[in-house]
Amino acid sequence: MKWLIYFSAAIYILWPLSAMSSVWMSDSATSGAFLFTTLIFVWFIAVARWDVTSRYLPFVFSAAYVALTFYKFGWIPAALTLLAIIVVYWFPRRAPRGEQFVALRSPFESGSFFVAQGGNSKLLNHHRRSRSQRYALDISKLNFLGVRARGIYPKDLRSYCIFSCPVVAPCDGTITAVVDGHPDLPLGEMDRANPAGNHVVIRCADSPGVYVGLAHLMQGSIVVQSGQTMKTGERIACVGNSGNTTEPHLHIHAKRGGNAESMLDGEGVPMRIDGRWFTRGSTL
Numbered sequence: 001m002k003w004l005i006y007f008s009a010a011i012y013i014l015w016p017l018s019a020m021s022s023v024w025m026s027d028s029a030t031s032g033a034f035l036f037t038t039l040i041f042v043w044f045i046a047v048a049r050w051d052v053t054s055r056y057l058p059f060v061f062s063a064a065y066v067a068l069t070f071y072k073f074g075w076i077p078a079a080l081t082l083l084a085i086i087v088v089y090w091f092p093r094r095a096p097r098g099e100q101f102v103a104l105r106s107p108f109e110s111g112s113f114f115v116a117q118g119g120n121s122k123l124l125n126h127h128r129r130s131r132s133q134r135y136a137l138d139i140s141k142l143n144f145l146g147v148r149a150r151g152i153y154p155k156d157l158r159s160y161c162i163f164s165c166p167v168v169a170p171c172d173g174t175i176t177a178v179v180d181g182h183p184d185l186p187l188g189e190m191d192r193a194n195p196a197g198n199h200v201v202i203r204c205a206d207s208p209g210v211y212v213g214l215a216h217l218m219q220g221s222i223v224v225q226s227g228q229t230m231k232t233g234e235r236i237a238c239v240g241n242s243g244n245t246t247e248p249h250l251h252i253h254a255k256r257g258g259n260a261e262s263m264l265d266g267e268g269v270p271m272r273i274d275g276r277w278f279t280r281g282s283t284l
């Protein structure tokens, strides 16, 4: 995992730079090399996890790429490149149709947060394989540089901006499950037997039959009890690194039906948080 993240981070920087140098050396905007390079560049901008290197980089790279295309080939290829970036970014991020959304509020009090996994496409959301979690979000927190941690994959859990960040109730409701006691694991260790780690499940008061689960919480940080009623914004716990997790983050998903005490059954329900649909790369 560690090497995969280092490798990805290197590619996130090196690929756009090499794409730019290859545009620089292209002789025409219709050459196979230019079109191929542009296609992979655009795809990369759309799907990479930019909180690892900086959420601002895709904007910088896109602007530089379009500017370079304009300088080399004129405004039509530059405008088409910009259009391609927008379309390829937008297309897999469309909200699902024909589904009933649950309306939630942000599970955080303050700060700038980044959706690392989320959306209606396997390309952007690794939870899509699971029925109950298919609209789940994995959320990291960003520092002022738009990066989620001090370093690419630092060992110290406290180097991740989101570690120990307070989590609040995203809706009014009743707590139906509280699991605590799982340790915050060192980086790279995953508890596959307890995938959610320390977690809380809330039955939403305004959406009958819908439950929201919050997972990978910090050991000993949960301040609510099963059966307790909650108001939106009330403190629940802090973000940790318990369960089946590669690094500190908050996992949140909504489900309909299934066991009130479980996060892992039922049918996944798409969420709107503060009125918005979230996918990888969204900030909140």
Ligand SMILES: [Zn+2]
Binding pocket: 127, 136, 137, 138, 251, 252
């Ligand atoms: Zn998750």
